[in-house]
Amino acid sequence: MTHATHTADLMRPPFPAEPGAGVYSNKLGMWVFLASDVMFFTALIGSYIILRFGMTEPWSAPGAVLNVPLTAFNTFLLICSSVSMVKAYAAIADGKKYFLRPVPGKILRDGGLKFWLLVTIICGAMFVGVQVFEYIKLFGHGFTPAGYREGSTLAEHALADPVKYGAATGAMYGSTFFTMTGFHGFHVTCGVISMLYLYFTKVLPEKYSAQDYRGIEVIGLYWHFVDLVWIILFTIVYLI
């Protein structure tokens, strides 16, 4: 990691700052929205913790119902998308508007804004795709927002091993799981749509430059926040 003070000076973008906050208004607006989103997800996660640990009956064991390796891969995808997003930000801050450019003496090409933002969009879309696939599989096995569907494979497993599958708390498990992951998936979908919009209306026509890349910084903040929330959700919902 580089020296913090030196980095801080060089990272200050050349945009007019609002008096008081010290940053431009679009960025301030995004931070205020993210602060409100912190409360939104706290309400969801807090409710989950209270409901789960308030139960006297056992909750489903980690990995009994949910496919953890698949979701771990999805977590990896989202982390990769966060890195590509910050690389897109760094590229345009350095004035690199291009897709890929050869570097003399090196095999790998240098990625510009067009390349890194496209990587982010693809990773984000893949995350949503994997989540939809996971939902379809879970519904197929009988795990629904109302709990274990009668006559399904999971309902039979829950009857055979009520402690491992949390037979008595299945309905609560289903509703909290689909609410939290569903709202997060909605956030990711909104992020992908926003980035697609930016890609076709601003990035491809090269409207961003090293002098003005506010849109990329603001959508980047949103995207990293979505990644941050998933890091917490993955641990609380899938691993604990």
Add this chain to the structure above:
Amino acid sequence: MTTTAHVRPNYILIWVYLFVLTVIEVGAAFLSHIPKQWLILILVFLAIWKALLVALYFMHLKFEPWRLRVIFLVPLPLAFILVVTTMMEKP
């Protein structure tokens, strides 16, 4: 077109940290024989560590003015109060 190379955090290194911490998390959750209470503490600690890496380096919170950091920090005690007071509520 002129390009100016700025000095920034090593984003790839942060990505490696996040990847390694995720592998440790999954490994600790499924391959270890740590008592449940300790396991929860370890997993929450690792999740907070990862979240901090994202907030500080990818969201550049480490390099932002304090006035902006406060905006992000203000809801956290409120969130803590929300959860704790609800948990303390008598049925």
